[in-house]
Amino acid sequence: MSYDDVEIEDMEWNEELQAFTYPCPCGDLFQITKADLKIGEEIARCPSCSLYITVVYNPEDFQDSAPSQTLTSSKGAPAVKVS
Amino acid sequence: MEIGRCGGREVWSWGAGTHGQLACGTLVDALSPQRVEALCHAAPIVDMACGGAHVVVVFDSGGVATWGRGQAGVLGHGDETTTTVPRLVSSLHGIRITRAAAGWNHSAFLTDKGELYTCGDGAFGQLGHGNTESCLLPCRVEHLSSVCINMVACGMRHTLAMSITEGSPDASIVYAFGFNKRGQLGISTNSTSNGGNNKWRVLFPQKVDSLDMHGVTSVYANGDHSAALTGRGKLFLWGRGYNDSPDSPKPRLADMGLKLCQVSLGWRHGLALTENKEVFAWGNNGCGQLGVSQASPTSGTRTQESAANQHMKEQDEEQADETRQAQEQVLGVDFQKVETQGVGAVWISAGSEHSAAVLENGKVIVWGWAEHGQLGLGSLEDQDVPHIVSLATNKVASICEVNTRVYCGSGYTFVLL
Numbered sequence: 001m002s003y004d005d006v007e008i009e010d011m012e013w014n015e016e017l018q019a020f021t022y023p024c025p026c027g028d029l030f031q032i033t034k035a036d037l038k039i040g041e042e043i044a045r046c047p048s049c050s051l052y053i054t055v056v057y058n059p060e061d062f063q064d065s066a067p068s069q070t071l072t073s074s075k076g077a078p079a080v081k082v083s
Numbered sequence: 084m085e086i087g088r089c090g091g092r093e094v095w096s097w098g099a100g101t102h103g104q105l106a107c108g109t110l111v112d113a114l115s116p117q118r119v120e121a122l123c124h125a126a127p128i129v130d131m132a133c134g135g136a137h138v139v140v141v142f143d144s145g146g147v148a149t150w151g152r153g154q155a156g157v158l159g160h161g162d163e164t165t166t167t168v169p170r171l172v173s174s175l176h177g178i179r180i181t182r183a184a185a186g187w188n189h190s191a192f193l194t195d196k197g198e199l200y201t202c203g204d205g206a207f208g209q210l211g212h213g214n215t216e217s218c219l220l221p222c223r224v225e226h227l228s229s230v231c232i233n234m235v236a237c238g239m240r241h242t243l244a245m246s247i248t249e250g251s252p253d254a255s256i257v258y259a260f261g262f263n264k265r266g267q268l269g270i271s272t273n274s275t276s277n278g279g280n281n282k283w284r285v286l287f288p289q290k291v292d293s294l295d296m297h298g299v300t301s302v303y304a305n306g307d308h309s310a311a312l313t314g315r316g317k318l319f320l321w322g323r324g325y326n327d328s329p330d331s332p333k334p335r336l337a338d339m340g341l342k343l344c345q346v347s348l349g350w351r352h353g354l355a356l357t358e359n360k361e362v363f364a365w366g367n368n369g370c371g372q373l374g375v376s377q378a379s380p381t382s383g384t385r386t387q388e389s390a391a392n393q394h395m396k397e398q399d400e401e402q403a404d405e406t407r408q409a410q411e412q413v414l415g416v417d418f419q420k421v422e423t424q425g426v427g428a429v430w431i432s433a434g435s436e437h438s439a440a441v442l443e444n445g446k447v448i449v450w451g452w453a454e455h456g457q458l459g460l461g462s463l464e465d466q467d468v469p470h471i472v473s474l475a476t477n478k479v480a481s482i483c484e485v486n487t488r489v490y491c492g493s494g495y496t497f498v499l500l
C-alpha cells in the first residue's frame with residue numbers, strides 16, 4: 001500500500017540524484033526521475049526500504065509536446081525548466 | 084576529536100545505520116542493540132535528539148556532539164560531511180547548550196540563556212533566519228533575541244519554540260516557523276507571497292496566538308504534526324490530520340480526561356504518557372506503532388466524547404470553556420491504551436513509524452515498524468504489541484530512580500542508561 005500521496009510541488013529536485021525526492025520514514029528518500037514522470041509513472045520508491053509513495057502531478061507538465069513551462073522546485077533554488 | 088571526560092552513561096543504538104546515525108563507525112543497519120563505545124567514555128549526556136538520519140547529544144558541560152548524514156550542514160560542522168562517530172560542534176564552543184532538537188534535516192540548540200541556534204536545511208524557512216538558505220554552522224535566530232526560549236521542537240520541515248516568562252507560567256508563548264502547508268505551524272498563513280509552495284513557507288518565527296494564556300509548558304513536533312502540553316496536563320494537537328482526517332491549522336484541545344506529563348509524535352501517530360504512568364497512542368497503526376493488538380481495536384479506548392461528558396459535570400468556568408473546545412474534536416484522534424507489560428512507564432519516544440518506552444523497572448519496550456531493525460529485537464518483523472529489548476549491560480540499575488531514556492529517530496533507536 002502506498003505510504004502517502006505527495007504533490008510534486010512538495011518534492012525537492014535533487015541535482016545529485018537527478019530525481020525529485022521526498023523524505024522516507026526510514027531516513028532515506030523516495031525518488032522519481034523526470035523520465036519516469038514523462039511516461040506517466042506515479043510511484044516514487046525508496047532505494048533503502050519497501051515503502052513507496054504516490055506522486056500527485058499533472059502528466060502534461062512533463063510531456064515533450066507540452067508548451068515550455070517552469071516548475072518551481074520546492075528548494076526555491078533554480079527553477080526546473082521542463083520543456 | 085576527544086569528546087570529554089569519563090563518568091558518562093552507557094549508550095546503545097540499533098536500527099537504520101546507512102548514514103552513520105548509529106555512531107558506531109559503520110554505515111550498516113544493526114538489528115540488535117550495540118554499545119556506542121565512543122559515547123560510553125564521554126561526559127554525562129543531558130539531552131539527545133534523533134532526526135531523519137542525524138543525531139545531536141548535549142553534554143552536562145554544555146558541549147554538543149553530532150553525527151550521521153551531514154547533508155545541508157545539519158551536523159553544524161561547517162560542511163556537509165557524513166560522520167559515523169560523534170564529533171564535537173566546535174563553533175558552539177564557549178556557548179553553554181542545555182537542550183537540542185532534530186528534524187528531518189535541521190537541528191536546533193538552546194543555550195542556558197534561552198538563546199536559539201539552528202543549522203541545516205533551511206529550504207522551507209525552518210531555520211527561522213528570514214530566508215530559505217541552509218546553514219552549515221549553527222546560527223542564532225536573531226528574530227527571537229528579545230525572548231528567552233525554554234524548549235524547541237523540530238518537525239520534518241518546521242520548528243516550534245516556546246518561551247515561558249518566569250513568575251507567570253500561564254503567559255508562555257509558542258513561536259512557529261517553516262513549512263505550513265499542513266497547518267503544522269498553528270497560524271494562518273497569508274498567501275501574499277509569490278506562487279507555488281512559497282506561500283506556505285514562514286521564514287521568521289511567528290506567534291501561535293491561539294495558544295496564548297493556556298499555560299503551555301512543552302512543545303513537540305515530528306513529520307507534519309505538532310503538539311503542546313499545558314502545565315495542567317492538557318494536550319493540544321495541530322497540523323496534519325491523523326488517519327486521513329482533515330488537517331487542523333489551529334491548535335485543538337485533544338482531551339482524554341487524563342493528566343498528561345509527556346508527549347512524543349511520529350510521522351503518522353502519537354504517544355502520550357499520563358501522570359499515572361499509563362501510555363496512550365493514537366493515529367495510524369499500519370506498522371503496529373500504536374502497540375494495541377489488532378484483535379481488540381476499541382479496548383481501552385478513551386474517546387474525547389466521554390472526556391467531554393466528564394467535564395460537563397464540572398462547573399468551573401474555565402473547564403466549561405475547555406469542554407467547548409473539546410467538542411470541536413480533533414478528528415481521527417482516538418486514544419488507545421498501550422499494555423506496558425503490567426508495569427508503569429516513565430518515558431516515551433515515537434520514531435517515524437515505531438515506538439518505545441522506559442518502564443518503572445528500567446526495562447525498555449519497543450513496538451511498531453521493524454524493517455531496518457529499529458526495534459532491536461534481532462528481527463525485521465513489525466510488532467503490534469510492546470516487547471522488551473535485551474541490553475547486554477553490566478550496569479546496575481538504580482533502584483530509587485530510573486534514569487534510562489530512549490530516543491527514536493526516523494528508523495533507528497538510541498538508549499541512554
Ligand SMILES: [Zn+2]
Pocket residue numbers: 024025026027028029046047048049050051
Ligand atoms: Zn525508505
